[in-house]
Amino acid sequence: MANEEIKRVWIEEGCISCDLCMEICPEVFLVEPSMDCVVKPDAHQHFRSKDEDIRQACDDCPVEVIKHAAE
Ligand code: SF4
Numbered sequence: 001m002a003n004e005e006i007k008r009v010w011i012e013e014g015c016i017s018c019d020l021c022m023e024i025c026p027e028v029f030l031v032e033p034s035m036d037c038v039v040k041p042d043a044h045q046h047f048r049s050k051d052e053d054i055r056q057a058c059d060d061c062p063v064e065v066i067k068h069a070a071e
Contacts, residue, residue: 004070006047006054009039012065020060025053029066037066 009028015036021029022037027046031037047054058066 006051006068007071008069009043009047009054010067011037011039012067014063014065016063018062020062021057021066024057024060025050028054029057 015031017031017034017036019031022031025046027050028040028043029037030040054066054068058064058068
């Protein structure tokens with residue numbers, strides 16, 4: 001179901017370090033220079049409040065490597 005509460009967010013291989021997800025939701029995504037994007041270690045505390053932003057980043061990622069799950 002599309003709008004179940006997000007419990008997990010991860011990045012699959014293939015990130016092109018475009019920074020877009022970090023611009024949309026810096027609480028959850030971190031892109032350091034010359035590195036692939038990572039989900040920040042404390043990101044889970046923002047999954048509820050940033051639900052829409054996480055989904056937006058997932059939809060807008062140009063290589064579709066941001067994934068989330070409700071379990
Ligand atoms: S939007 Fe996608 S490609 Fe761009 S930095 Fe984030 S994970 Fe990587």
